[in-house]
Each structure stands twice: as C-alpha cells, then as structure tokens.
Amino acid sequence: MIDRRTIVKGALALPLLAAAGGLTASFLPFLKPTQGVLEIPKPDQNESKELQIGLLSDLKQPFDSISFEFLLETKEYTERGKQVTRVPGYVVRVPNGVVDKEITGAKVTSAADIKKGYLVVDHAGETFSLVAISRICAHLGCIFEYHTPDEVCKSFNYCGEAVKGKDGHSLFSCPCHLSVYNPVLVGEGNGVKLPGLVVSGPAPRPPFPFDFRVDGDKIVIKSYT
Numbered sequence: 001m002i003d004r005r006t007i008v009k010g011a012l013a014l015p016l017l018a019a020a021g022g023l024t025a026s027f028l029p030f031l032k033p034t035q036g037v038l039e040i041p042k043p044d045q046n047e048s049k050e051l052q053i054g055l056l057s058d059l060k061q062p063f064d065s066i067s068f069e070f071l072l073e074t075k076e077y078t079e080r081g082k083q084v085t086r087v088p089g090y091v092v093r094v095p096n097g098v099v100d101k102e103i104t105g106a107k108v109t110s111a112a113d114i115k116k117g118y119l120v121v122d123h124a125g126e127t128f129s130l131v132a133i134s135r136i137c138a139h140l141g142c143i144f145e146y147h148t149p150d151e152v153c154k155s156f157n158y159c160g161e162a163v164k165g166k167d168g169h170s171l172f173s174c175p176c177h178l179s180v181y182n183p184v185l186v187g188e189g190n191g192v193k194l195p196g197l198v199v200s201g202p203a204p205r206p207p208f209p210f211d212f213r214v215d216g217d218k219i220v221i222k223s224y225t
C-alpha cells in the first residue's frame with residue numbers, strides 16, 4: 001500500500017518533471033538538420049556570365065576607352081551556393097604594333113577566340129588592338145581611373161615621356177598612393193606578361209587582366225582570372 005508520504009513526494013516531483021520535459025522539447029528542433037547535404041562544387045569555380053561591354057566602333061582612335069563592371073560569380077560552400085563580386089574594368093584601344101612586341105599570339109581569328117588582357121582583331125577594314133584590365137590597383141586594391149596626360153602630371157607625380165608632347169596619352173592612375181600604369185607598356189604578374197606596366201608609385205605589378213573576345217563588332221568580357 002502506498003503511504004501518504006510517497007504520494008506527497010510524487011506530487012511535488014510532477015512540476016519538476018514537466019519543466020524538464022518542456023525544456024528538452026524546446027531544444028529538440030536544434031538537433032534536426034536545417035538544410036540538405038551541400039553539393040560539392042566542380043573544380044572550375046568560375047560561373048560568371050559573359051558581358052558585352054560595347055562595340056569596336058565605340059573606340060574610334062587609340063586611347064579611347066570603355067569602362068564597365070563585370071559580375072564575377074564563384075562557387076561558395078554554403079547554402080547560398082555562390083559568391084558574386086563586382087570587378088570594375090577598362091577596355092582601351094591602343095596603337096597597333098606596340099604591345100605586340102611583347103605579347104605575341106594576340107590576333108583573334110574567330111568569335112570563340114578568347115585572349116587574356118590583350119587582343120588584336122581586324123574588323124571593317126581596320127585593325128583594333130585592345131587592352132582589357134581590371135581597375136583594382138595592384139598595390140592595396142583601390143579603384144583607379146583613366147586620366148588625361150595633364151591630370152597625371154599635375155596630380156599623380158608622374159610627368160614622364162608617356163604624358164609629354166603630341167604623343168602624350170592618358171594613363172591609369174590611382175588616387176590612394178599615386179601608382180601610375182601605362183596601358184601600352186608590358187610588365188609581369190604571376191609569371192605572365194601583362195599590359196599596364198607600373199611607371200610610378202608603389203604598385204608591384206600590372207593590374208590583373210580580363211579574358212575577352214570579339215564577336216563581329218561586339219566586345220565581350222568572358223571572365224576575370
């Protein structure tokens with residue numbers, strides 16, 4: 001027979017058991033996975049879409065330029081699945097036969113022919129030599145501009161040959177620590193020859209290039225590497 005003391009003890013324990021049960025139940029959802037198994041991305045991480053930035057006919061003469069913003073999409077090991085980075089860039093028409101002395105094999109022969117940073121193409125009876133580089137400064141990552149010879153000499157501490165006289169031309173120049181890059185001279189980055197030699201300031205290499213192609217009159221950015 002159950003005595004009165006046992007019944008009272010049991011009655012006192014009931015609220016404690018209920019509280020413990022409630023507490024356990026509130027944590028149970030956290031034990032359940034909230035998302036499915038992540039798909040392992042393929043080795044090729046770059047999923048960017050091509051971007052048409054303008055036409056060859058927009059670049060009427062050497063040192064004309066087009067500025068653009070490329071959306072670089074890369075796989076990411078999260079539920080979101082990808083990361084999108086905005087990479088600003090320039091395409092500049094440069095005089096024929098200058099960059100070619102350093103970067104060979106730049107001639108484009110079909111719409112599928114992709115070149116890194118520099119290409120040469122014949123279109124409508126004209127030859128176009130184009131440089132395609134990012135505007136991210138190779139020093140500490142500021143975004144640089146394309147300035148006239150006068151601006152470069154007055155504001156960027158560089159008054160060298162490239163900005164003098166009738167052959168003086170625009171250069172890329174960075175407002176942060178005054179690095180200046182010349183689009184027609186070739187430097188080296190990651191062991192690869194690239195247009196945009198540093199002619200002044202602390203940048204250690206040319207800006208990184210875009211992979212690009214020409215389809216008829218259209219200039220198309222393929223990717224950023």
Ligand code: FES
Pocket residue numbers: 137138139140141142174175176177178179201202203
């Ligand atoms: S970030 Fe461009 S010169 Fe320093």
